[in-house]
Structure formats: C-alpha cells, structure tokens
Amino acid sequence: MSLTTVHTVADLRATVADWRAQGLRVALVPTMGALHDGHISLTHLAREHADRVIVSIFVNPTQFGPNEDFGAYPRTLPDDQKLLDAAGVELCFAPSVDEMYPDGFATKVSVDGAMTNVLCGASRPGHFDGVAQIVTKLLLQSLPDCAIFGQKDYQQLMVIRRFAADLNIPVDIIGAKILREEDGLAMSSRNRYLLPDERAVAPTLNRVLADITAQAAKGAALAPLLAKGREDILAAGFAPIDYLEVRDAETLELMNDTVKKPARIFVAARLGKARLIDNHAIIPGGSAA
Numbered sequence: 001m002s003l004t005t006v007h008t009v010a011d012l013r014a015t016v017a018d019w020r021a022q023g024l025r026v027a028l029v030p031t032m033g034a035l036h037d038g039h040i041s042l043t044h045l046a047r048e049h050a051d052r053v054i055v056s057i058f059v060n061p062t063q064f065g066p067n068e069d070f071g072a073y074p075r076t077l078p079d080d081q082k083l084l085d086a087a088g089v090e091l092c093f094a095p096s097v098d099e100m101y102p103d104g105f106a107t108k109v110s111v112d113g114a115m116t117n118v119l120c121g122a123s124r125p126g127h128f129d130g131v132a133q134i135v136t137k138l139l140l141q142s143l144p145d146c147a148i149f150g151q152k153d154y155q156q157l158m159v160i161r162r163f164a165a166d167l168n169i170p171v172d173i174i175g176a177k178i179l180r181e182e183d184g185l186a187m188s189s190r191n192r193y194l195l196p197d198e199r200a201v202a203p204t205l206n207r208v209l210a211d212i213t214a215q216a217a218k219g220a221a222l223a224p225l226l227a228k229g230r231e232d233i234l235a236a237g238f239a240p241i242d243y244l245e246v247r248d249a250e251t252l253e254l255m256n257d258t259v260k261k262p263a264r265i266f267v268a269a270r271l272g273k274a275r276l277i278d279n280h281a282i283i284p285g286g287s288a289a
C-alpha cells in the first residue's frame with residue numbers, strides 16, 4: 001500500500017472510518033515535518049502497535065513565540081512524503097493553517113502547574129498551550145488507538161499524557177526513545193540550521209549530559225556537576241543556556257542535591273540560529289539510559 005496524502009479533516013476522517021469498518025488498529029505520529037530518521041523510528045514503533053499508521057505534518061503557529069522560528073521552520077513536504085512512503089506509512093495528513101484554525105476559532109487547551117511552568121514552559125511562554133491545543137485537535141480528528149511521541153521532547157510527552165488523561169481522550173500515549181546521529185547529537189529538524197563549525201561542536205550537549213548522568217547515577221552531588229557542565233557547554237560556543245537541570249522523571253520537580261529516584265537531566269541551549277534541546281534518563285545506582 002503506497003502513501004496517500006490528505007489535506008482536510010473530512011478526508012482524514014473518511015480514511016480512518018474505512019479502516020475502522022475493517023476492524024483495523026490505527027496509530028498517529030504527529031510531526032512538524034522536515035522529517036529525519038528520528039521521526040521514521042516513531043513510525044516503526046507505531047507499526048508495532050497498529051495496522052495503519054498516520055503521520056501528520058503541520059507546523060503549528062500557536063506553539064511558536066512571536067520572535068521564534070515559525071517563518072524559517074523548514075517545510076519539505078515532497079521529501080517528507082518520499083521518506084514516509086519508503087517507511088510504509090499509509091497516510092500523511094498535511095493540513096493548511098486555515099484548515100486547522102478556521103475563521104472564528106476561539107478555543108484554548110492549557111495545562112496548568114509545575115509541569116508547564118518549568119524548562120521549555122519557562123523559556124517559551126505559551127508553547128505548551130499551543131502544543132496541547134494542536135495535539136488535542138489531531139487526536140480528536142483522527143481518533144487513533146495510540147499516538148507516538150519522542151522522548152526527545154520529554155516535557156512535551158509528559159504534558160500530552162497529562163491532558164489526554166485529564167480530558168479522557170481515549171488514546172494510548174506511547175513514548176519513543178531518542179534517536180541520535182553517530183556522534184551522539186540528538187536528531188532534530190532544527191539541526192539543519194547549524195553551520196558546519198556549529199555542527200561539529202553540537203555533540204557537546206549530549207557528551208555533557210552523558211558525563212553528568214554517569215556521575216549522578218553513582219550518587220555524586222549535582223551542583224558541581226551542573227556548574228562544570230554549564231562551563232563546558234558555554235566553552236563549546238553555545239549561548240545562552242536556557243536551562244541545564246535535573247528533575248524528577250515523573251513530576252518534573254527540581255532535584256538540587258543528589259539523585260535518589262528516577263530522574264532526568266534536561267538541557268536547552270542556543271548554538272547560532274538553532275535552539276537545541278536534549279535529555280537523558282538518570283537511574284540511581286543503575287546504568288545510564
């Protein structure tokens with residue numbers, strides 16, 4: 001079955017209704033396009049959970065701040081379609097902004113509290129409201145059995161789990177591991193913004209996270225590790241660092257001292273035109289993930 005692309009909610013719903021009538025299980029993989037192997041790995045995971053896989057491609061204006069890269073964000077639909085076809089994805093949903101936000105659109109979806117006012121929620125005000133709004137719409141438009149999200153955007157995954165549970169959206173939210181380049185840089189559509197010399201130093205982010213993770217898992221005090229990590233990131237040419245923090249893997253509560261329960265180290269830092277994010281799991285006493 002080769003890839004079909006639809007641009008309207010009506011066509012999306014008609015295709016999904018046809019699959020449902022055949023008793024098939026459906027998975028959704030929401031993306032903003034400019035696809036790379038990280039996105040494709042989500043489609044493979046989707047395939048393990050479903051008979052039919054939908055990938056949505058939509059650069060959602062409401063999750064970008066006024067001075068962010070909405071205009072510059074790469075839009076590469078023909079290339080994306082080739083990758084999805086080769087990956088065996090059945091349906092690409094690529095709506096226009098007007099299709100998603102028609103005249104008169106007035107509804108917000110907002111997740112309150114500790115999960116959204118830290119990390120990217122603090123450095124990108126309104127970002128997670130935009131994410132919650134668009135993902136709610138995509139889930140209700142396609143009504144899949146499951147939806148796949150990368151741990152690359154770990155806080156986003158937690159926020160999506162929260163509102164899907166709070167709003168009783170009948171979908172399994174499945175997290176997927178981070179895919180990295182050979183030198184450890186987390187794959188990202190925004191890596192395209194990096195100039196060659198920036199690309200060469202970009203893996204520093206992953207290296208610093210891996211070093212801190214290894215030490216913190218053995219019980220080392222976090223403050224000196226984080227201070228040294230910040231120095232190394234700045235020395236590599238990143239500026240500014242939005243955050244370098246260790247937080248509880250479930251609640252995202254800040255950890256200041258040592259790691260005694262499952263945690264996550266998070267970083268966001270700017271390198272040239274790109275704002276890069278990454279994170280690692282810290283398992284106390286265990287091996288780094």
Ligand code: AMP
Pocket residue numbers: 030031032033038039041042148149150151152153176177178179180186187188189
């Ligand atoms: P984006 O197109 O950047 O909005 O990402 C779409 C989905 O792909 C999100 O669930 C991301 O977390 C996921 N994703 C992006 N990069 C990676 C990666 N390197 N590994 C795994 N998942 C990723």
